[in-house]
Amino acid sequence: MTKYKGYFIDLDGTIYEGKNQMPTGRRFIERLQAAGIPYLFVTNNSTRTPEYVAANLTNNHDIKTTPEQVYSSALATADYLDSITPVDGNRRVYAIGESGLKTALVDAGFELSEVDPAYVVVGMDMQATYAMFETATLAIRNGAKYIATNMDTNIPNERGLVPGAGSLNALVRYATGVEPFEIGKPRATIIEYALKKIGLQADEVVMVGDNYNTDIQAGINAGMATLLTYTGISTHADIAQVTNKPTHEVETLDDWEV
Template identity: 55%
Template sequence: MIDLDGTIYKGSERIPAAKDFVERLQAAKIPFLFLTNNTTRTPEMVCDFLSSKHDIYVTPDQVYTPSLATASYISHQNGGDASKKSVYIVGELGLKKAILNTGIKLNEYDPDYVVVGLDYDLTYHKAELATLAIKRGGMFIGTNADTNLPNERGQVPGAGTVIAFVERAVQKKAFYIGKPERPIMDAALDKMGLNAEDVVMVGDNYNTDIMAGIHAGIDQLLVYTGISTPEQVAQREVQPTHVVNSLSDWDV
């Protein structure tokens, strides 16, 4: 399982070792799944971005997002048919498309679910609608807790920052789907058809990628190309299974 932002790229900025790392996995026929916390793109959009900006070629079934995991969670909660339920969504196309593909209906007043993720056009009004809908009884789901997102401009606000806005307003925590929580990890293992002991979680963020592996009983490979620094990680009680400065240092 491989993180994207900060591990394979930083926005449009390339991480030189990433392309070679993916191609070595492909040449060795080692199965992999890009397990990102970014909900803004669909898997097809992720593949287009990887090929056009980073010269990395994969298929949509090799990409898994909290959007898909959230849709799966809602669907399973309703016996595979969410068509009689409703949702209000704060987020981008990737999140909205995945959730609405379950057949669930949009409802900004008194929905059964309120899903909040990264929204590049976040407004007070959107947060207000989410807050009121949660207060009326909607289940509050947060896509992922990332406070920052590494891109070519630096560490910009992530979904966790948006969700924290609503959490403060409703005075309760969201139910989180994405890394480091179990729902996305269990769903990703199921998608890969593998057991936890057969997988390693590769990522740059101790708080999400590495903790996700720890929570799910999956070995971890931390790469220092994104969020976490050696100084920060040294303070952690539980250390990653493996640590590298660059993915070129890892023998697949």
């Protein structure tokens, strides 16, 4: 079995199942910790700060985690914008999103503003209003660069699959006629910035997840090896239909030797 120097790991469906613990996920992380192998939890969820995600994993799923081990589409968005914006340039951003996104942008030295923003960023926001989309639409039509944290059509909760960030972005795309620059999985952008954070090359890291269309495709798009676990969204029937298969497949992460 191939050995990797680092791991990028999805969360829901891979390490836990909603609010429920997933022992196979916990044991997998414990094996990585025992072997001293670095890893990052790479998530499209832009609503939560790394501190919140780490506390949730530590306290509710018995997986000891630090904020530095969490890399979200919010952090990747801030890192991307920081890389293309001069320190003395226009660093005003109009953001539709929750605390995770707004905190990441402010920490990266951006100003949250409705006035002449250089960028409009749209992520998941359960309190979004029509007025917010109106502001975003007008700013993009006036020349602001349009960024989407991710284009997930739905997110799972206890009631089922509810609208995700991609559904909110669909409104902005339709209203502006502009395609956003996408940050999160399955795009390679989030993976490229996660590689910078972990300090490894693409051929040294494997992307682990349960969803072929986001996790596995992100790894493929970034030129990485991939490991699909059949504990979440994608099924054997799904994978039988795709041409570009995951590098590795396991029923559960108990079947993987780090």
